[in-house]
Amino acid sequence: xxxxxxxxxxxIIEKRQSVAFWxxxxxxxxxxxxxxxxxxxxxxxxxxxxNNGVVDDSQLPKDRFSAERLKGVDSTLKIQPAKLEDSAxxxxxxxxxxxxxxxxxxxxxxxxxxx
Amino acid sequence: AQSVTQPDIHITVSEGASLELRCNYSYxxxxxxxxxxxxxxxxxxxxxxxxxxxxxxQGIKGFExxxxxxxxxxxxxxxxxxxxxxxxYFCAVGxxxxxxxxxSGTKLNVKP
Numbered sequence: 235x236x237x238x239x240x241x242x243x244x245x246i247i248e249k250r251q252s253v254a255f256w257x258x259x260x261x262x263x264x265x266x267x268x269x270x271x272x273x274x275x276x277x278x279x280x281x282x283x284x285n286n287g288v289v290d291d292s293q294l295p296k297d298r299f300s301a302e303r304l305k306g307v308d309s310t311l312k313i314q315p316a317k318l319e320d321s322a323x324x325x326x327x328x329x330x331x332x333x334x335x336x337x338x339x340x341x342x343x344x345x346x347x348x349x
Numbered sequence: 350a351q352s353v354t355q356p357d358i359h360i361t362v363s364e365g366a367s368l369e370l371r372c373n374y375s376y377x378x379x380x381x382x383x384x385x386x387x388x389x390x391x392x393x394x395x396x397x398x399x400x401x402x403x404x405x406x407q408g409i410k411g412f413e414x415x416x417x418x419x420x421x422x423x424x425x426x427x428x429x430x431x432x433x434x435x436x437x438y439f440c441a442v443g444x445x446x447x448x449x450x451x452x453s454g455t456k457l458n459v460k461p
Contacts, residue, residue, distance in 0.1 A: 238392070274453065274454075275453050275454070276353075276439050276441075276451030276452050276453050276454050277393070277439070277451050278451075279448070279449065290448070325392055325393070327392075327393075332447050333447055334381045334443030334444070334445075334447045334448075334449070335381060335398075335400055335443075337383075337395045337398065338393075338395070338449070339395075340385075340392030340393040340394070341392050342390065342391050342392045343391075343392055345390075
């Protein structure tokens with residue numbers, strides 16, 4: 235089966251600019267996650283979708299970050315305006331369902347550098 | 350709050366030597382525990398998971414992990430390391446609310 239697809243792989247922008255990331259989960263996976271992985275740290279959950287509804291966005295900086303999952307398949311994550319501390323790898327993951335016994339499958343991530 | 354601690358930031362072992370990566374968690378109820386591996390420039394790949402039952406679980410690539418409730422630990426082991434095992438390893442816990450918490454990772458270097 236095809237894995238989780240993410241694009242772009244790399245992005246370099248200046249602070250205060252905007253940026254968007256795209257994720258296509260594994261076919262049939264109802265749950266989609268966006269994680270932020272800062273260098274030297276483990277992934278931190280930003281937002282979790284179940285189909286096209288938000289399950290958890292408690293750690294999403296909503297003043298600058300937004301995400302959507304229209305039609306319950308693809309998802310986009312946007313940052314506007316970007317800050318220096320947003321430099322990180324943004325990982326998308328998907329699973330069959332939200333239960334903790336469902337393994338998450340990760341994409342290769344988008345590495346974002348803020349100048 | 351739930352947390353995962355991986356006390357070793359970097360570990361270097363010789364190829365063919367045994368490996369143990371430490372993971373300690375803080376969670377009041379029965380945790381679901383996972384080990385993931387991340388190669389440079391790639392996402393995380395699941396190595397193994399523990400939900401219940403036998404406390405020694407086998408995973409892919411010859412890895413195993415042992416759940417010890419009394420020590421709140423879930424250490425990852427491999428009897429003989431290969432150069433291709435060089436990567437970063439993350440321990441994670443899933444709680445009753447289906448939230449996942451990752452440790453900060455351990456980078457494994459393998460000496461020829």
